Amino acid sequence: MGSLLEFLPGDITKTITMSPVLMVLGVVLALISAVYTLTSSGRRNGSASNPQRSAKASSKDSLEIKPLNGLDYRAVEPTQYRPFKPIFHITMALQADSPSELITIDSEYLDRVSLRRQIIAQHGDMVHACLPAGIEAVRELHQFLLRDYLPTRFPTMFQLRDEGRHLDNLVTGRSFPTAAPEDEDAAAALRVLGETVEEDMFLLMGEPEGHRAVAFLCCFPSGFDPSTKVGKLLREIHTPVPSYEKIGPSMERFFSKIEVGKNVKRTNWSMQTHSDLFHYDRHDQHKSDEPVATEEIDMSKTYARIELQTLSRLPKTRAILFSFKTYLYPVESLKKEGLGPQVADAIEGLKTGNAPGMWRYKGAPQWGEPICKYLRS
Numbered sequence: 010m011g012s013l014l015e016f017l018p019g020d021i022t023k024t025i026t027m028s029p030v031l032m033v034l035g036v037v038l039a040l041i042s043a044v045y046t047l048t049s050s051g052r053r054n055g056s057a058s059n060p061q062r063s064a065k066a067s068s069k070d071s072l073e074i075k076p077l078n079g080l081d082y083r084a085v086e087p088t089q090y091r092p093f094k095p096i097f098h099i100t101m102a103l104q105a106d107s108p109s110e111l112i113t114i115d116s117e118y119l120d121r122v123s124l125r126r127q128i129i130a131q132h133g134d135m136v137h138a139c140l141p142a143g144i145e146a147v148r149e150l151h152q153f154l155l156r157d158y159l160p161t162r163f164p165t166m167f168q169l170r171d172e173g174r175h176l177d178n179l180v181t182g183r184s185f186p187t188a189a190p191e192d193e194d195a196a197a198a199l200r201v202l203g204e205t206v207e208e209d210m211f212l213l214m215g216e217p218e219g220h221r222a223v224a225f226l227c228c229f230p231s232g233f234d235p236s237t238k239v240g241k242l243l244r245e246i247h248t249p250v251p252s253y254e255k256i257g258p259s260m261e262r263f264f265s266k267i268e269v270g271k272n273v274k275r276t277n278w279s280m281q282t283h284s285d286l287f288h289y290d291r292h293d294q295h296k297s298d299e300p301v302a303t304e305e306i307d308m309s310k311t312y313a314r315i316e317l318q319t320l321s322r323l324p325k326t327r328a329i330l331f332s333f334k335t336y337l338y339p340v341e342s343l344k345k346e347g348l349g350p351q352v353a354d355a356i357e358g359l360k361t362g363n364a365p366g367m368w369r370y371k372g373a374p375q376w377g378e379p380i381c382k383y384l385r386s
């Protein structure tokens with residue numbers, strides 16, 4: 010669908026060009042039309058290729074993306090999440106999220122995507138891969154982000170050229186075709202995403218047995234090797250997670266019901282005594298559970314690591330997209346904010362809730378005591 014102005018009679022368009030008030034009205038109409046184009050393309054994608062989709066889903070699958078016009082990403086402070094509760098309970102704890110907020114960009118963007126490019130070059134298959142069952146979903150995600158989402162949401166950072174055939178990243182200076190690579194090289198499409206956005210991503214397809222990871226791009230893993238998760242069902246992916254059985258069945262049910270355009274989000278948290286974003290060694294595989302002496306932990310290099318995780322459904326392939334953006338907050342800053350006792354309680358609360366194994370799983374025997382002592386000092 011073109012601009013609404015194309016469909017107005019000639020004398021009306023003449024009036025529009027002459028009157029400033031009506032010109033503004035015209036721009037507003039054109040914007041509404043652009044949003045409509047995006048939403049209707051989502052609807053088209055959703056209904057044409059999958060006869061199994063429910064009527065309920067097809068009526069609600071709009072993917073309206075609100076532009077952040079005039080955004081200077083360098084002026085955007087990273088969001089400060091503080092999800093510290095006195096007792097850790099394993100729960101889904103999902104909140105509604107807007108499709109516009111699928112990707113988050115802040116002042117760390119350029120450093121982060123440059124680091125991701127290096128990690129992909131260095132670690133290859135360990136950080137991205139796609140099974141044959143995931144090729145179409147990767148292509149759909151690549152096209153949606155490059156052609157629709159990024160240039161609409163962040164027009165000061167991403168611009169389309171050649172009638173939408175190329176996307177220019179004005180921050181990195183890199184350009185990419187908006188169509189996914191023709192030769193079905195889904196890994197190449199994932200590499201483009203990896204150096205364009207900061208979010209890590211898993212794509213899952215529903216099967217009678219459960220939801221299976223069919224593709225991933227994960228440059229910032231925290232305590233696991235992402236390549237060991239592809240091809241596995243949700244419950245297999247979460248095998249090392251203590252008390253996962255308490256939420257696994259409801260997660261599977263929830264995943265089956267996610268509707269297009271009805272995104273959700275959640276956060277998790279842990280602590281780390283280094284500044285690495287790429288960290289695949291398991292947190293609970295230290296030779297000894299002896300706490301590290303307080304003086305051996307450099308508090309200036311100790312961070313709360315928080316992931317903002319989102320879940321959404323792609324309209325055409327019906328794949329589930331699990332994406333997450335990683336934040337590192339210095340414990341020194343948390344203490345300065347006056348949150349020391351609250352964070353220390355949350356650390357100790359890892360052993361007292363409905364999943365006491367979390368204390369060990371998150372590696373707290375190593376750093377729990379010294380960090381709590383510091384936070385309460």
Ligand code: HEM
Pocket residue numbers: 099100101102211213222232233234238246247249250256260277278331
């Ligand atoms: C409602 C959705 C989900 C919930 C409630 C959930 C819950 C959890 C929890 C509680 C942990 C332990 C660490 C932590 O505290 O975060 C965990 C770890 C993990 N989750 Fe999830 N998860 C969800 C979705 C997913 C999805 C869709 C994937 C992707 C395939 C995934 C992949 C992982 C991985 C790779 C780990 C680390 C496992 C390891 O240590 O080997 N999660 N998840």
